[in-house]
Amino acid sequence: MINATPALKAESRDLNFFYSNGNQALKSVNMPLYENKITALIGPSGCGKSTFLRCFNRMHDLYPGNKYEGKIVMHPDNTNILEAGVDPIEVRMRISMVFQKPNPFPKSIFENVAYGLRVRGEKNKRTVADKVEEALKGAALWNEVKDRQQDLAFNLSGGQQQRLCIARALATDPEIMLFDEPTSALDPIATANIEELMSELKSKLTILVVTHNMQQAARVSDYTAYMYLGEMMEYGDTDTIFTRPTRKETEDYITGKFG
Amino acid sequence: MTTETLKTKASVLENLVAVRAMIRRHKRNDVIFAAIGLIALMLGLLTLLTLFIDLVMDGYPRFNLEFFSNFPSRRAANAGLLSAWVGSLLVMAVTFLTAVPMGVAAGLYLEEYAPKNWFSDLIEINVSNLAGVPSIIYGLLALGLFVYGLGLGESILTAGLTLGLLTLPVVIVSTREAIRGIPVAIREAAYAVGATKWQVVKDHVVKYSQGGILTGVIIGMSRAIGETAPIITIGALTFIAFLPPAPITEVAPFINFEWLSSGFTVLPIQMFNWLSRPDHAFHTNAAATGAIIILLTLLMNGTAIYLRYQIRKNIKW
Numbered sequence: 001m002i003n004a005t006p007a008l009k010a011e012s013r014d015l016n017f018f019y020s021n022g023n024q025a026l027k028s029v030n031m032p033l034y035e036n037k038i039t040a041l042i043g044p045s046g047c048g049k050s051t052f053l054r055c056f057n058r059m060h061d062l063y064p065g066n067k068y069e070g071k072i073v074m075h076p077d078n079t080n081i082l083e084a085g086v087d088p089i090e091v092r093m094r095i096s097m098v099f100q101k102p103n104p105f106p107k108s109i110f111e112n113v114a115y116g117l118r119v120r121g122e123k124n125k126r127t128v129a130d131k132v133e134e135a136l137k138g139a140a141l142w143n144e145v146k147d148r149q150q151d152l153a154f155n156l157s158g159g160q161q162q163r164l165c166i167a168r169a170l171a172t173d174p175e176i177m178l179f180d181e182p183t184s185a186l187d188p189i190a191t192a193n194i195e196e197l198m199s200e201l202k203s204k205l206t207i208l209v210v211t212h213n214m215q216q217a218a219r220v221s222d223y224t225a226y227m228y229l230g231e232m233m234e235y236g237d238t239d240t241i242f243t244r245p246t247r248k249e250t251e252d253y254i255t256g257k258f259g
Numbered sequence: 260m261t262t263e264t265l266k267t268k269a270s271v272l273e274n275l276v277a278v279r280a281m282i283r284r285h286k287r288n289d290v291i292f293a294a295i296g297l298i299a300l301m302l303g304l305l306t307l308l309t310l311f312i313d314l315v316m317d318g319y320p321r322f323n324l325e326f327f328s329n330f331p332s333r334r335a336a337n338a339g340l341l342s343a344w345v346g347s348l349l350v351m352a353v354t355f356l357t358a359v360p361m362g363v364a365a366g367l368y369l370e371e372y373a374p375k376n377w378f379s380d381l382i383e384i385n386v387s388n389l390a391g392v393p394s395i396i397y398g399l400l401a402l403g404l405f406v407y408g409l410g411l412g413e414s415i416l417t418a419g420l421t422l423g424l425l426t427l428p429v430v431i432v433s434t435r436e437a438i439r440g441i442p443v444a445i446r447e448a449a450y451a452v453g454a455t456k457w458q459v460v461k462d463h464v465v466k467y468s469q470g471g472i473l474t475g476v477i478i479g480m481s482r483a484i485g486e487t488a489p490i491i492t493i494g495a496l497t498f499i500a501f502l503p504p505a506p507i508t509e510v511a512p513f514i515n516f517e518w519l520s521s522g523f524t525v526l527p528i529q530m531f532n533w534l535s536r537p538d539h540a541f542h543t544n545a546a547a548t549g550a551i552i553i554l555l556t557l558l559m560n561g562t563a564i565y566l567r568y569q570i571r572k573n574i575k576w
């Protein structure tokens with residue numbers, strides 16, 4: 001990196017996570033998340049990438065018996081978002097998420113994007129319409145859907161649906177956006193579109209993306225973290241991780257010797 | 260090995276003959292099973308159809324407007340269904356208004372809010388069992404609770420509440436099943452933008468389970484409309500030559516609740532009454548009523564299927 005280290009947006013500190021069946025899926029994970037950067041999480045299937053990602057928006061709180069230990073501190077306010085006193089809904093209002101398979105609501109295109117605003121009680125029609133338009137533009141979908149915003153979201157192609165989900169996550173101006181393997185259900189062209197979109201989005205927000213696709217991590221991310229069996233094995237800027245990894249395991253995974 | 264894997268043409272052909280014989284053998288089972296299934300299906304359908312045709316043929320002379328606009332009478336040819344169908348309609352209205360809100364609320368609570376523990380498991384088992392309790396038991400319960408306990412008398416309200424109780428488990432079970440059909444990914448999507456539980460329930464869960472709930476409601480109601488035993492237990496009258504006070508009046512406040520406490524009869528009881536007369540002319544009336552009840556049930560079930568199709572059309576998962 002030529003310039004000085006960028007500002008810290010969030011960091012996990014000694015994060016342990018236990019599923020309700022007692023399975024410890026994260027073991028003392030430490031990782032920074034730099035502002036307006038893309039951080040990629042890679043590692044073999046089942047190593048805890050999704051588990052880690054879903055700690056950031058307290059998704060695990062939806063299911064009883066799951067337990068966090070340690071902290072995820074958000075900056076600049078220094079809030080530990082895992083603290084019992086912090087409402088998960090507040091966290092989700094600041095950190096939005098895009099899922100592995102496109103999951104639009106069975107509603108119109110417009111209503112899908114507007115939902116986050118409705119949840120926040122936004123009643124002004126003009127404001128809602130403006131924000132929906134802005135989000136659809138931000139998700140590079142506006143030109144394709146501007147004349148059919150009242151159509152059902154299911155009528156869009158898979159790639160368009162995923163961009164719709166990005167627009168939905170974008171409409172409420174989140175500080176951080178989480179992506180869990182956002183292109184694994186898409187064809188190569190749709191994948192390229194999403195990757196390009198992510199690179200554009202980082203001027204507005206901070207991105208954490210899980211991917212099982214090594215080339216994708218190398219293409220889009222500024223920082224890469226390699227996880228294995230619930231532990232953070234190696235973290236660094238993407239160029240270094242992909243060209244001169246310090247650990248043998250990381251190199252083996254990246255070069256396809258296992259995983 | 261290499262010599263073994265080189266197959267001669269003869270051995271390939273021989274093998275092919277064997278494979279074809281095997282496929283033929285296996286396919287024979289398909290045909291046999293399809294035949295058995297078809298016979299079973301036909302036995303059920305044909306019995307019902309025969310019954311229906313029989314009723315229609317017996318009741319044929321009564322299919323005219325007077326049959327619907329006349330009160331029961333001592334003369335079979337003049338006796339009509341007016342008090343019975345109006346009674347059925349009013350009772351069903353009470354049933355609908357009690358079973359649907361309570362059943363949907365209970366189903367929503369059990370599925371979305373109740374903590375999952377041994378107690379909720381116990382309730383779950385009980386609710387499913389309630390759906391299978393013989394209807395006369397509901398009649399006895401209603402006699403003790405509504406007629407004597409709460410002093411509601413042998414009224415439309417009592418009958419509606421009784422059939423509401425009977426329909427309640429069906430509504431609860433179908434509500435829960437419809438809710439369970441909503442994919443986790445859709446819920447998580449809603450929570451992920453910051454929705455509260457109540458927002459998820461009202462904006463998504465209720466909306467997407469409407470089709471299933473509605474189907475359950477209609478099927479439950481179509482069962483209730485033909486119920487006789489519990490209605491007899493709570494003391495429905497068998498001969499009624501008056502109508503309950505109208506629910507809507509011409510003077511303010513335009514709504515009248517006196518009909519709730521009125522005596523009543525319903526279609527299956529009217530049918531039962533005519534059937535038990537020694538005079539054969541009344542059996543024609545009974546047959547006509549039976550055909551109408553079957554038709555009504557089919558119509559309601561058909562509506563349920565149609566509505567489910569219409570509502571599910573826009574939802575793909």
Ligand SMILES: Nc1ncnc2c1ncn2[C@@H]1O[C@H](COP(=O)(O)OP(=O)(O)O)[C@@H](O)[C@H]1O
Pocket residue numbers: 019020021023025043044045046047048049050051052
């Ligand atoms: N709901 C759950 N309950 C218990 N264990 C789980 C649950 N979900 C995932 N796991 C386990 O946690 C580990 C990490 O899973 P996950 O985070 O989904 O991996 P990844 O996203 O890296 O493929 C796996 O061993 C998985 O079996």
Ligand SMILES: [Mg+2]
Pocket residue numbers: 049050051
């Ligand atoms: Mg995963």
